[in-house]
Amino acid sequence: MRTRFHEDLEQLAQQLHTMCLHDRAAIAAATGGLLHADLEQCERAIEICQELDILRDQCEHSTMALLALQSPVAGELRKVVTAIQLVANLHRMGALTEHIADIARRRHPEHAVPASMAPIMARMAAAAVAMATAAAAVLASGDPDDAAQIEAQDDTIDRLHRELLAAVLDDDDEDPSKAMVVDVTLLGRYYERFADHTVEVGRRTIFMATGSTPEERSAARHLVAPTSVQQQYHNR
Incomplete structure (x- = not known):
């Protein structure tokens, strides 16, 4: 019975990893569509996000089946409940990505981001893609040390994000429309929230693997590691 449970739990972990890979592919495509006014990439990003809806439903079905049929306890229950929370984070990453692609698609064939702000937006996007890549790797490995690096x-x-908002307020090179100002402000927020959810993926992975929050784990390490004064005392 427990063998079946662990097999099902492993399948759920693979489903979560697949969701995160979809998030990464979607944010990369949405970014290409945004920065290059590429309608095809926008549409591709939206398609991937729609696939995430199906993956979310599959993951939710898997978690409910584990809870209802396998009666997990202790560490097993922690993993299943944390997986439910991860599904929500990963699906929200897709929803935010779809908003990005939708703005770029709505402004096509024009660029949604003025040229003066495009470099900052490009760096934000690259950082978001890198964080999604790291989150997918952490979900695959379950390594709490790697997970801690995402934050x-x-x-x-x-x-x-702060630089982008400052650029919106201080832009002297162009006279962007109110609609463009709103779009850029929203885009910055979407990327920032996307990144926040990758951080949550890392934090939840730490809890799933260790049973401790990142703060508890860090505090425990400081308590275990002796200070230099303690080391000198014990060496006498």
Whole structure:
């Protein structure tokens, strides 16, 4: 019975990994559509996001079956419940990506982002794709140390988001329309929230693997590691 449970749990882990790979492919396609006014890439991103709806339903069915039929306890239950939360994060990443692609598609054949702000947006997008790549790798490996590194990458997105908002307020090179200002502001927010959800993927992976939150795990490490004074005392 437990062998079947662990096989089903492994299948669920693979489904989550597939969802994250779809998120990465979608954000990369949406970014190409946005920066190059490429309608085909926009449509591709939206198609991938629609596929994510199907994957979400499959994952939810898998988790409900595990809860109803396998009666998981302790660490097993933690993994299933965390998987439910991960499904929500991964699906939200797709929804945010679809918003990005939709803005780019709506402005086609024009560019949704003015040339003066395109470099910042490109760096934000590249960071978001990198974070999605890292999240997929973490879901595949389950390594809590690698998962902890994702949060550090979020600082780059936050900094670029602030730069983008400053550029919107201080833009002297062009006179963008109110619609473009709204679009750029929303786009920055979508990328920033996408990155936040990849951070949650990392945090939930840590909890799934260790049973501790990132903060608890960090605190425990500091307690275990002796200070230099303690080391000198024990060496006497």
